[in-house]
Amino acid sequence: MKVLTEKQEALTIIIVDGNIESADDSALISNAISKVDDGFENIILDLSSVVSIVNSELFGLVEIQENFETEVKSFVLCGLNNNLQKALDEKFDEDFFNIVPTRNEAVDMVYMEEQERSFFN
Template sequence: MKFTIDKHEKYVLFKLDETKLNSLVSPQLKSELILINTEGKRNIILDLSSVKYSDSSGLSSLLVGHRLCKNSSGSFVITGMSENLERLITISQLENVLNITPTVEEAIDLIFMEEVERDLKREAE
């Protein structure tokens, strides 16, 4: 599996450099997401701009990333999705479960906004 990881203070940008997110790639992606999360990174942006095709195992890896970040009070944002992947997510009724943005910049903005909201909520408690 080809990918790049760009670590920042508040988030990790994970760019998958594969055209297919299928049963061959999905287990490796899950492992990498788990590894990032166990390193204490709770906000992950997954850039899928290279991915043209995904199957149900690919969707499963997206849900694993979502659950990992949610369980560690973080955010999992998917960006750069192809029309095929968007259609698959809509058919699976996951568009209201997953955080999806068109661009990496919007994903970064969303992460920072949610971090501010979490900080405000902690202060109010």
């Protein structure tokens, strides 16, 4: 599995290339998120190249989501295939994660959430 990053204004896209099958794979994702420069940013996790994820590794995504909620930043998942979507749906409420079909929609969601936060600050 490889993890690539792509920076844009106000967000970083983390692209996972390969399946998430072990704690080491989850650690790679967490490490990529922790290395994002300029402090805590919005993150899009692009899982379009991931075919499967081991159930035990789903909870790593929960920890990441909870950290982003605490920091009042966006964490958006995109590109999930039906199997990944089903695995998340079986374990978590459908509203727990921000999930959209495409990377473009994820970028739009981040910018909309940023605008929304600016209205309430």
